[in-house]
Amino acid sequence: WAEVDNNPFFAPDAAAAAFWADYLDSVRKAGSSVGAVVEIVAEGVPAGWGAPVYGKLDTDISAAMMSINAVKGVEIGNGFAAAGLTGEENADEIRIDNVGQPLFLTNNAGGVLGGISNGDPLVARFAVKPTSSILTERKSITRQGEEVDVMTKGRHDPCVGIRAVPVGEAMMACVLADHFLRHRGQVG
DSSP states (O other): OOGGGSSSSSSSOHHHHHHHHHHHHHHHTOOOOOOEEEEEEEEOOOOTBBOTTTOOOHHHHHHHHHTTEEEEEEEEEEEGGGGGHHHHOOOEEEEOOTTEEESSSSTTTTTTEEEEEEEEEEEEEEEEEEOSOOOOOEHHHHSSOEEEEOOOOOOSSSOOOOHHHHHHHHHHHHHHHHHHHHHHHHHH
């Protein structure tokens, strides 16, 4: 995690960050754009926040992430990859740790089971689409229905996913603050 603060991509891998810098520079020079997948991890969230039906923690996290501009998909834990697993592969088994507390052997559910936090790190990923404001002409229409070709001029972001990282972190923090207050209101 220490590497995350050392590059503009929030990447834990310095070699990957260097590759992305070169790659995005070529995308920018071509006047195009690319999408991104951003992962947000919240550690230290206690077990018991959320609800099994209304006020599910994973529902609120998903809604918050989907409210970010350009986000087109959200997953919690294994998310879409879980569809390709068996129940044995995806289930988070539990044992008792050295101090008598429940211990999940895996975190495939991303820290949320049945809409309620289980004490494991919360893991959410969201997909950001490539921005459509690119320097290549694209077909469109006017308000009068006439066909036109449009080309964006001026500042160009080759990947808005980079800007979405702190926004995703803030949205996760807002959801967790809400659920902290709900939990405190319910159980004191």
